[in-house]
Amino acid sequence: MNILNIAIKEIKAALREKGTFVFMLAFPVILMLILGTALTNVFSSNTPVGNIELLYKNEAASPQLTQYWQGFAKAIEQEGVKITPLAAGTDGKLEISEDRYSAYAELSNEGITYYGSSKQTIESNILQGMLTTFADRYNMAAAALKSDPSKAEAIIRNASAPGEYIRETALNPDKQPGSIDYYAMAMTTMIALYSALSGTFLFRGERIRNTALRLMAAPVSKGEIFAGKVIGCTLINLLCVLAVVLISKFAFQADWGNHFGMVFLILVTEVILAVSLGLGLSYILKGDTSRSVVMIFLQIASFVGGAYFPIMGTDSFLGFVTNLSPLRWANKALAQIIYNDNVAGALPAIGLNVGIAAAFLLIAIISMRRQEAL
Amino acid sequence: MNILEIRNLTKKFGDFVAVDNMSLSVREGEIFGFLGANGAGKSTTISMIATLLRSTKGDINLLGKSITSHGKFAKTNIGIVPQDIAIYENMTAYENVRFFAGLYGLRGALLQERTEEALEFVGLGDKHKSYPKNFSGGMKRRLNIACAIAHRPKLIIMDEPTVGIDPHSRNYILNSVKKLNEMGCTIIYTSHYMEEVEEICTRIAIVDHGKIIAEGTKEQLKAIITDTKDIWIGIKANESLSIEHLKQIPGVIAVRLEENTVKINSKGEINNLNKIVQQLIKDQIEIRSVEEQAPNLETVFLTLTGRNLRD
Ligand SMILES: Nc1ncnc2c1ncn2[C@@H]1O[C@H](COP(=O)(O)OP(=O)(O)OP(=O)(O)O)[C@@H](O)[C@H]1O
Numbered sequence: 001m002n003i004l005n006i007a008i009k010e011i012k013a014a015l016r017e018k019g020t021f022v023f024m025l026a027f028p029v030i031l032m033l034i035l036g037t038a039l040t041n042v043f044s045s046n047t048p049v050g051n052i053e054l055l056y057k058n059e060a061a062s063p064q065l066t067q068y069w070q071g072f073a074k075a076i077e078q079e080g081v082k083i084t085p086l087a088a089g090t091d092g093k094l095e096i097s098e099d100r101y102s103a104y105a106e107l108s109n110e111g112i113t114y115y116g117s118s119k120q121t122i123e124s125n126i127l128q129g130m131l132t133t134f135a136d137r138y139n140m141a142a143a144a145l146k147s148d149p150s151k152a153e154a155i156i157r158n159a160s161a162p163g164e165y166i167r168e169t170a171l172n173p174d175k176q177p178g179s180i181d182y183y184a185m186a187m188t189t190m191i192a193l194y195s196a197l198s199g200t201f202l203f204r205g206e207r208i209r210n211t212a213l214r215l216m217a218a219p220v221s222k223g224e225i226f227a228g229k230v231i232g233c234t235l236i237n238l239l240c241v242l243a244v245v246l247i248s249k250f251a252f253q254a255d256w257g258n259h260f261g262m263v264f265l266i267l268v269t270e271v272i273l274a275v276s277l278g279l280g281l282s283y284i285l286k287g288d289t290s291r292s293v294v295m296i297f298l299q300i301a302s303f304v305g306g307a308y309f310p311i312m313g314t315d316s317f318l319g320f321v322t323n324l325s326p327l328r329w330a331n332k333a334l335a336q337i338i339y340n341d342n343v344a345g346a347l348p349a350i351g352l353n354v355g356i357a358a359a360f361l362l363i364a365i366i367s368m369r370r371q372e373a374l
Numbered sequence: 375m376n377i378l379e380i381r382n383l384t385k386k387f388g389d390f391v392a393v394d395n396m397s398l399s400v401r402e403g404e405i406f407g408f409l410g411a412n413g414a415g416k417s418t419t420i421s422m423i424a425t426l427l428r429s430t431k432g433d434i435n436l437l438g439k440s441i442t443s444h445g446k447f448a449k450t451n452i453g454i455v456p457q458d459i460a461i462y463e464n465m466t467a468y469e470n471v472r473f474f475a476g477l478y479g480l481r482g483a484l485l486q487e488r489t490e491e492a493l494e495f496v497g498l499g500d501k502h503k504s505y506p507k508n509f510s511g512g513m514k515r516r517l518n519i520a521c522a523i524a525h526r527p528k529l530i531i532m533d534e535p536t537v538g539i540d541p542h543s544r545n546y547i548l549n550s551v552k553k554l555n556e557m558g559c560t561i562i563y564t565s566h567y568m569e570e571v572e573e574i575c576t577r578i579a580i581v582d583h584g585k586i587i588a589e590g591t592k593e594q595l596k597a598i599i600t601d602t603k604d605i606w607i608g609i610k611a612n613e614s615l616s617i618e619h620l621k622q623i624p625g626v627i628a629v630r631l632e633e634n635t636v637k638i639n640s641k642g643e644i645n646n647l648n649k650i651v652q653q654l655i656k657d658q659i660e661i662r663s664v665e666e667q668a669p670n671l672e673t674v675f676l677t678l679t680g681r682n683l684r685d
């Protein structure tokens with residue numbers, strides 16, 4: 001009952017702090033808008049693919065290659081690629097540089113020379129992927145022909161099945177986040193981590209206001225005070241985080257996938273982690289130091305954790321550092337849930353959140369029991 | 375019956391002894407004054423009574439029960455008004471009192487009733503919905519008191535509840551202390567203001583360097599210093615005054631000059647006023663006035679501790 005009273009007081013008092021709300025709600029939402037709009041091009045999968053037009057010239061003497069090519073051409077035409085042979089007297093490279101086709105390919109006995117349009121990058125990339133597959137297959141067939149002609153036949157016959165090239169070029173195998181989707185997720189996890197700030201202030205605030213004296217003078221145990229405050233603080237921060245999720249979902253149509261329960265669990269554990277971290281540090285580092293340390297940590301963790309731009313490679317030193325950011329593992333887990341429907345992929349992050357939170361809570365509890373005041 | 379008994383109480387902060395082997399009892403129904411200069415150890419003693427600090431040595435009993443083994447009982451029966459205002463600025467006056475009273479187990483209609491009663495009591499009955507950040511210093515002090523009394527404790531400890539406030543709020547607070555006392559509360563009252571303590575306290579302890587150096591009613595305390603008296607003599611000019619001459623008069627203990635007043639502290643039983651006046655006339659000093667000071671707590675304090683109550 002006392003725990004509940006204290007938790008409610010904590011939430012009520014926090015609801016009155018307009019500054020906190022501006023920070024916890026407006027800040028992530030505005031950043032989401034700015035970054036999500038400004039960096040749209042970084043997330044190319046969101047760019048619509050235009051008509052794909054391939055211009056080609058076949059100078060191959062080998063009937064095998066020609067036959068194989070025709071099979072390939074037929075297959076990709078069915079996928080919507082428009083194929084045009086180079087008209088006599090025109091310059092294929094010129095056609096490309098003037099952006100009339102997506103790509104230009106020259107077949108000869110030496111192989112395929114490929115020219116992609118620099119303007120239609122996506123279309124040209126798709127064609128390049130298809131042609132690479134084609135060349136690989138042809139090489140394989142050619143090699144097989146020497147040892148086992150019947151196998152080569154099969155490879156070539158297969159080559160004309162529609163869909164074959166599309167799948168292999170891996171056009172868009174998984175669902176991928178658009179920029180708003182990405183920043184909705186990244187800003188949400190970032191602001192969840194910022195709960196650490198209220199963690200550092202949780203008991204320091206009571207000490208500064210002298211209300212710690214009143215709490216200690218009342219017939220309430222330290223444990224009840226602790227539990228009430230931690231629960232209240234977690235709930236109020238979680239409320240902000242969920243509000244950010246809802247705003248991003250309904251105002252910006254951000255994609256949060258289909259596993260809300262799991263997304264929720266990640267966010268809950270992250271807020272608990274953040275609050276415990278701030279709280280633990282406020283006992284390890286006395287005074288204002290904890291706040292500064294947490295602030296620096298939050299900035300770095302946000303930066304390397306992918307709050308401002310997506311982090312790709314993880315093999316370098318930077319890669320190692322990024323993995324230390326709770327945002328990194330939260331974002332990874334959320335991406336697994338939202339885009340790959342991989343719910344189990346979130347479990348390591350949840351485990352990590354809970355484990356680290358427990359460690360910091362323990363530090364706070366032990367320090368608190370040792371000292372006389374709160 | 376004693377509501378509070380303190381025996382051989384000591385508190386050390388490292389090597390520093392803040393409270394030094396203090397023994398003291400407070401009777402039920404008293405307004406007990408705790409007088410002491412800055413750093414005398416008043417707040418430290420109070421914190422130990424209110425279970426906020428652990429003693430280094432000694433026992434404290436509340437209503438016959440040790441506060442160490444009956445912590446919850448002690449906490450429930452004590453209301454503390456901290457020296458530094460302890461309220462939530464972002465919660466209304468009503469919410470503040472209600473929250474703290476709620477920690478003492480009050481619920482529902484009773485909680486609401488007691489909260490309203492406490493606010494009414496300190497004169498904030500019309501400020502339920504106001505935020506303390508818009509309050510004057512005096513109003514904050516009064517809210518600070520309301521938060522400590524809503525659960526109707528038997529013993530209320532007030533640590534300098536009137537610091538830095540306007541006369542109106544101060545009077546209000548002094549009157550509410552008397553009223554609380556009439557309603558049956560025992561009160562421990564700490565202050566720097568001698569007049570306040572003299573006005574409301576039924577018994578007073580003078581604390582210095584963590585020790586109680588005198589204890590009793592104000593009459594008893596004043597009696598301590600009846601063996602000396604203060605004679606103040608107003609003079610026109612002090613050029614020819616010789617303090618040495620005055621000090622040689624039998625019975626005179628100390629002489630000091632403040633502006634144009636010669637302040638003489640002398641043994642009580644010796645009648646030496648004639649000799650003093652004669653000496654001044656001999657030194658060609660023009661006397662304007664002569665008065666013998668009635669002993670007050672200020673002089674008691676000064677005599678006992680050698681320092682002023684306020685720096
Ligand atoms: N937590 C502490 N650690 C170290 N020293 C302390 C601590 N608390 C109080 N003291 C010291 O103990 C002495 C008594 O302090 P206390 O606050 O009890 O004095 P006080 O009589 O209430 O003075 P004031 O009138 O200024 O409030 C002071 O010298 C103070 O510096």
Ligand SMILES: [Mg+2]
Nearest residue numbers: 416417457533
């Ligand atoms: Mg004090």
